[in-house]
Amino acid sequence: MWPRNALSERLNIRWPILQAPMGWLSTPALAAAVSNAGGLGGLGMWGFAAEDAERRISGFRQQSPGSLNVNYPLWPEPSISKETTAAMRAHLQTHYDAHNLGPVPQPEGEAGEVSREHLAMLLRAKPQLVSFHFGLPQTDVIEAIKNAGIFIISSATTVREAKFLEDRGVDAIIAQGTEAGGHRGTFSGAAMGAQAGLMALLPQVVDAVKVPVIAAGGISDGRQVAAAFMLGASGVQLGTAFLRCEEANVLDAHRAALRRAEDSSTIVTDMITGRPARYITNRLANDLIASGLEPVSFPAQYSMIAPLGQTGDGELTPLFAGQSVAMGRDTTAAEFVEALADSTSRRLRAFAPQ
Numbered sequence: 001m002w003p004r005n006a007l008s009e010r011l012n013i014r015w016p017i018l019q020a021p022m023g024w025l026s027t028p029a030l031a032a033a034v035s036n037a038g039g040l041g042g043l044g045m046w047g048f049a050a051e052d053a054e055r056r057i058s059g060f061r062q063q064s065p066g067s068l069n070v071n072y073p074l075w076p077e078p079s080i081s082k083e084t085t086a087a088m089r090a091h092l093q094t095h096y097d098a099h100n101l102g103p104v105p106q107p108e109g110e111a112g113e114v115s116r117e118h119l120a121m122l123l124r125a126k127p128q129l130v131s132f133h134f135g136l137p138q139t140d141v142i143e144a145i146k147n148a149g150i151f152i153i154s155s156a157t158t159v160r161e162a163k164f165l166e167d168r169g170v171d172a173i174i175a176q177g178t179e180a181g182g183h184r185g186t187f188s189g190a191a192m193g194a195q196a197g198l199m200a201l202l203p204q205v206v207d208a209v210k211v212p213v214i215a216a217g218g219i220s221d222g223r224q225v226a227a228a229f230m231l232g233a234s235g236v237q238l239g240t241a242f243l244r245c246e247e248a249n250v251l252d253a254h255r256a257a258l259r260r261a262e263d264s265s266t267i268v269t270d271m272i273t274g275r276p277a278r279y280i281t282n283r284l285a286n287d288l289i290a291s292g293l294e295p296v297s298f299p300a301q302y303s304m305i306a307p308l309g310q311t312g313d314g315e316l317t318p319l320f321a322g323q324s325v326a327m328g329r330d331t332t333a334a335e336f337v338e339a340l341a342d343s344t345s346r347r348l349r350a351f352a353p354q
Ligand SMILES: Cc1cc2nc3c(=O)[nH]c(=O)nc-3n(C[C@H](O)[C@H](O)[C@H](O)COP(=O)(O)O)c2cc1C
Pocket: 020, 021, 022, 023, 025, 044, 045, 046, 071, 072, 073, 131, 132, 133, 155, 176, 179, 180, 181, 182, 183, 216, 217, 218, 219, 237, 238, 239, 240, 241, 320, 321, 322, 323, 324
């Protein structure tokens, strides 16, 4: 039952514990420490050019001989409307003025895709796993990656999305419950209020597909990992809990907020990046939600918000986190993975027949 199963065998990992690839917050040092401890380290490639992405993979390989997950969130070119932009820039100006940041810049953003350069790099570097968020790339990209012997996974937030991913040939599916920190992986337009928490979503996805299912959203300790296994998961993916590891690239104000957060500190909003994501509430989130404005198209909205995070002011910094944020503690990735594997084993033994 634990730890070996088809997923851990295929990915050559001791524990089916995946560290969520979290864009620039996930570092080669974090991913390497997780893989060295028996889990699966992940590197998010959001915003990285192909040569920088390759450098990140080399950084991982210098520190670990283990398996690696390389991640691409996917989205179309943002369509930036003049009216929405003008209203949002005018609204954000007060926050910019409070920190003498000058005029709010014009929003900008490109499509998120696996470019030809990234694909060539992936086929050279051959990580064990390539994962996607917000759907899948075009069929030829999927085929090229799969033909190179690389495992492919993506997130589903509904059963319908899980079936779509399975039909397109993914090797495993991440069931992302609404508890999750960071962006909702939703790509079918399902309304936020209609999406399920992990306890409800996971068994329904497990029943609907044949490929292994990885549970994500609000998992932080061995009780929750054991519960996910009981609900039919073959693995777990944790993001927020890894933000507390010293190897993660987390702004000081964000770390301070993670330490202070409580069970009811987080909300989901699309006002920070233009796409729904879960954050610890602060003045920025509350103010944007109360404004009644529309966000500029994802991810261009975030290009106006990011400079506020560089001021060091935690009230104006995007504070990505999931609903179990208060269960986290300051640690190292190796200690965390070992403690999680150990406490999961103890929980599962407690339920095993005598
Ligand atoms: C700060 C942060 C950034 C994230 N960035 C990504 C990302 O770039 N790609 C991705 O597939 N998932 C990303 N996620 C979502 C995770 O894959 C996962 O679904 C989530 O962390 C699970 O919930 P948890 O944070 O409660 O553990 C991110 C999550 C967080 C907290």
